[in-house]
Amino acid sequence: MTLPPLDEECPECGGEGKVGxxxxxxxxxxxxxxxxxxxxxxxxxxxxxxxxxxxxxHGSVR
Structure with a gap:
């Protein structure tokens, strides 16, 4: 069993991490x-x- 993709390149910044x-x-x-x-x-x-x-x-991530 495999998980579907849980993250992707950010569509807002195009994977740059910064905008503007x-x-x-x-x-x-x-x-x-x-x-x-x-x-x-x-x-x-x-x-x-x-x-x-x-x-x-369920308390595993805060």
Whole structure:
């Protein structure tokens, strides 16, 4: 028995871990940590979210 994929490359930041960085000749905006993956570059799939919820419910993950 194998588990389905539990995480994937974050679709919001494209696996960079940061969003919003812009640099032009006259303007530079610093990129900030991705709000979806929190800078980890990976985000849980729906199956991953379900597993995390189960583990939180039963006290294994806080």
């Amino acid at each position: 960085g812009v640099k032009t000749a006259t303007f530079m905006q610093t990129a900030v940590q991705c709000p979806r993956c929190h800078g980890l570059k990976r985000a849980p799939t729906e199956d991953g979210k379900a597993l995390l919820a189960f583990l939180r419910l």
